[in-house]
Amino acid sequence: MILFKGIRRVQSQLRTPVDLVLIRYSTAATIASQDDKGVTTASPVSQAGKVQHLPDSQITWMPSPYTMPGKTLSQYKKLSKFRLTSLVVITTMGGYAMAPAAFDPTTFAMCTLGTGLVSAAANAINQYHEVPFDSQMSRTKNRVLVTGQMTPLHAVTFAAVSATAGLSMLYFGVNGLTAALGAGNLFLYTTIYTPMKRISIVNTWVGSIVGAIPPLMGWAGCAATLDAGAMILAGVLYAWQFPHFNALSWNLRPDYSRAGYRMMAVTNPGLCRRTALRYSVAIVGLSAMAPVLDVTNYWFALETLPLNAYFAYLAYKFHEKSDSGSSRKLFRFSLIHLPALMLLFLTNKKEWYFSKPAGEENKKESTYSAIKHSASSLGNVLPVAVAEGPR
Amino acid sequence: MNKCFRCQPRISLFQFSLPRCYAAVQPGCPPPQEKPVVGLPHKPDPKTVKCDYIGPPDAQSNLRPYVRHYGDEETRLARSLRLKRIEVEAWNTDFWTKHNKRFYEEKEDFIRLHKESGTSEVSADQMSHFYKAFLDKNWRIHIMYNISWYLKNFDILTLAAAVQLQRLLALAKRRS
Numbered sequence: 391m392i393l394f395k396g397i398r399r400v401q402s403q404l405r406t407p408v409d410l411v412l413i414r415y416s417t418a419a420t421i422a423s424q425d426d427k428g429v430t431t432a433s434p435v436s437q438a439g440k441v442q443h444l445p446d447s448q449i450t451w452m453p454s455p456y457t458m459p460g461k462t463l464s465q466y467k468k469l470s471k472f473r474l475t476s477l478v479v480i481t482t483m484g485g486y487a488m489a490p491a492a493f494d495p496t497t498f499a500m501c502t503l504g505t506g507l508v509s510a511a512a513n514a515i516n517q518y519h520e521v522p523f524d525s526q527m528s529r530t531k532n533r534v535l536v537t538g539q540m541t542p543l544h545a546v547t548f549a550a551v552s553a554t555a556g557l558s559m560l561y562f563g564v565n566g567l568t569a570a571l572g573a574g575n576l577f578l579y580t581t582i583y584t585p586m587k588r589i590s591i592v593n594t595w596v597g598s599i600v601g602a603i604p605p606l607m608g609w610a611g612c613a614a615t616l617d618a619g620a621m622i623l624a625g626v627l628y629a630w631q632f633p634h635f636n637a638l639s640w641n642l643r644p645d646y647s648r649a650g651y652r653m654m655a656v657t658n659p660g661l662c663r664r665t666a667l668r669y670s671v672a673i674v675g676l677s678a679m680a681p682v683l684d685v686t687n688y689w690f691a692l693e694t695l696p697l698n699a700y701f702a703y704l705a706y707k708f709h710e711k712s713d714s715g716s717s718r719k720l721f722r723f724s725l726i727h728l729p730a731l732m733l734l735f736l737t738n739k740k741e742w743y744f745s746k747p748a749g750e751e752n753k754k755e756s757t758y759s760a761i762k763h764s765a766s767s768l769g770n771v772l773p774v775a776v777a778e779g780p781r
Numbered sequence: 782m783n784k785c786f787r788c789q790p791r792i793s794l795f796q797f798s799l800p801r802c803y804a805a806v807q808p809g810c811p812p813p814q815e816k817p818v819v820g821l822p823h824k825p826d827p828k829t830v831k832c833d834y835i836g837p838p839d840a841q842s843n844l845r846p847y848v849r850h851y852g853d854e855e856t857r858l859a860r861s862l863r864l865k866r867i868e869v870e871a872w873n874t875d876f877w878t879k880h881n882k883r884f885y886e887e888k889e890d891f892i893r894l895h896k897e898s899g900t901s902e903v904s905a906d907q908m909s910h911f912y913k914a915f916l917d918k919n920w921r922i923h924i925m926y927n928i929s930w931y932l933k934n935f936d937i938l939t940l941a942a943a944v945q946l947q948r949l950l951a952l953a954k955r956r957s
Contacts, residue, residue: 450820450837451820451821451822451823451824451825451834451836451848452819452820452834453819453820453832453833453835454832454833454835455833519931519934521934522844522873522877522930525838525843525844525845525877526843526877526881531838531843537835537845538833538847541941542934542937542938543938543941543942546938585927585931588924588927589927643905643908643909643912644908644912646912647884647912647915647916648884650916650919650923650926652916652920655909656912656913656916657912657916657917659906659909713905
């Protein structure tokens, strides 16, 4: 079974961790065809050593649903697109950390976990909807629902439980705004983005909004409001989606076309190249604006310049000569660029708010917040406990 | 709860008593034959197997065929679910077989036309003209298919939920 053996064998030949991600996306057809040519891999004893699978040369009918012993968690991870969910959770944590309010470990944990669960639910529903389309594309034909390892009912139940748990965590453990953003994002992804993938190329813009909301959720989880600083972070993530996805989809044009997905890379390659370049330049601009809006200090603009400039350079190369090489380079770098940028955001944060009174002291710097917090400033003078907080 | 318990290979205690190195076949020491074999080489008969089976992807439609098992104790709901699933799978296979056949034929025609007009190799950029044209031509068909598939999938989901509920209630009744 290609599913059980092929990925393992390829993983042993990997050189860089980034290749691991690419394996998910690259055509597994070549690996699959090597498997089917009757080459029996070692003995029929499986990895777990507990069950025996027939050699790959014998085409097998597997029971459905079926979980290999010890692989239950791994199946749920595949269903929830664990790596993607992890990236989403990292951006949420970044949003939380960047917000100008006190860091509360409980709320932080609730926000992170809640976002992760909501994202897992969204991905599970997406996989439930797209079974016949995923079967057509090499990148996705080994998904759990496509290979029958899980029933659709199981997947949807998982999604329902995960979404309920996640949204409850966000509503009761964080605040209403974060929960609303989470629910909105879930709705946007499952009900608008997923069907739109087959209707119009506008789906990429909708999908970018879906990617930009998690840092907003983190920010709202910490500060309970969304201000211009939050929009910088969301804007960076929105802009990042374009070079990332356009580079990814470039090599998969035949597959996307046959499966019926309407992506820029297929219907309008010129637009695909231009948006990748345009938005990578926008990231440079947004990073420069971050210090102006008090999100980071001015060193940030200097530090991110080489990172963003190289990203824009790769996007320019992709624009000039769009082939599998340049698109792969751009995609791979985008996977490094985002975590690096998040790290730079964190290390250059304007000021850290460790306790609420300190935070309110700093807020009094500006006249606007002085007027806003005039009530609490009295509380800071008199030895009286103030019940007011950012929440 | 959806797993077919009888088809799950059970871990024999024998596994835990041997150290790992014995997993390789030793000469003169035949390997323990207690590991249950999972998977069948040929398409099984629905009446003889104890759970559903899924096969390798079909060459034309790329969808994996299912064998939906049933026994004499199948309830009315379970039967309607099984028939509905078989019907939807057949409809899906039919659609994608025709669709993929159209795609490859039109791709062949496009490449042939290009080669006749002079250029030897059709570049990726030129192929993307074909991909766009194919998508545009099939836009309405894809939307119709999408709506139908979502509705059918939801039907199957609700039926499956009902069947599962029925099974759980039967189990509860048997226990009490």
